[in-house]
Amino acid sequence: MPARCEATNARGEPCGMAPLQGTSQCWAHNPSRGEARALARKRGGRNRRVALAIDPPTDAPRLRDVGAIQRQLEDAVYNTLRLANSPTRSRTIGYLLGFALRALEVGELEARLGALESQLPSPSPWRTA
Numbered sequence: 001m002p003a004r005c006e007a008t009n010a011r012g013e014p015c016g017m018a019p020l021q022g023t024s025q026c027w028a029h030n031p032s033r034g035e036a037r038a039l040a041r042k043r044g045g046r047n048r049r050v051a052l053a054i055d056p057p058t059d060a061p062r063l064r065d066v067g068a069i070q071r072q073l074e075d076a077v078y079n080t081l082r083l084a085n086s087p088t089r090s091r092t093i094g095y096l097l098g099f100a101l102r103a104l105e106v107g108e109l110e111a112r113l114g115a116l117e118s119q120l121p122s123p124s125p126w127r128t129a
């Protein structure tokens, strides 16, 4: 029977990994490997970090009209498409497209309402101010 690490895992069960040569503990439990483990964790965290947005804006976006909101959504979709494919990326794109569709609807309603209002006699009897 091959030797197993003498340490226990978080659940209190035997570790089960092969011990390092000449020791009774595995790579994860051997105290002399602490520095190497810390370095590996650091490297893993760095590699998982999400890339920054392309050309991050210097000013806060102004979302005062449908066109401005559509531009932000287009940028967000573009930036999201540049990320590695994943279920989260797909979900995010789905959300953004839903918002984009809503912005199209609002923009069309705005245009139609503007066209109707332009045909009303001026000043509009519907306006109180």
Ligand SMILES: [Zn+2]
Pocket (backbone or CB within 6 Å): 005, 006, 007, 015, 016, 017, 025, 026, 027, 028, 029
């Ligand atoms: Zn172990």
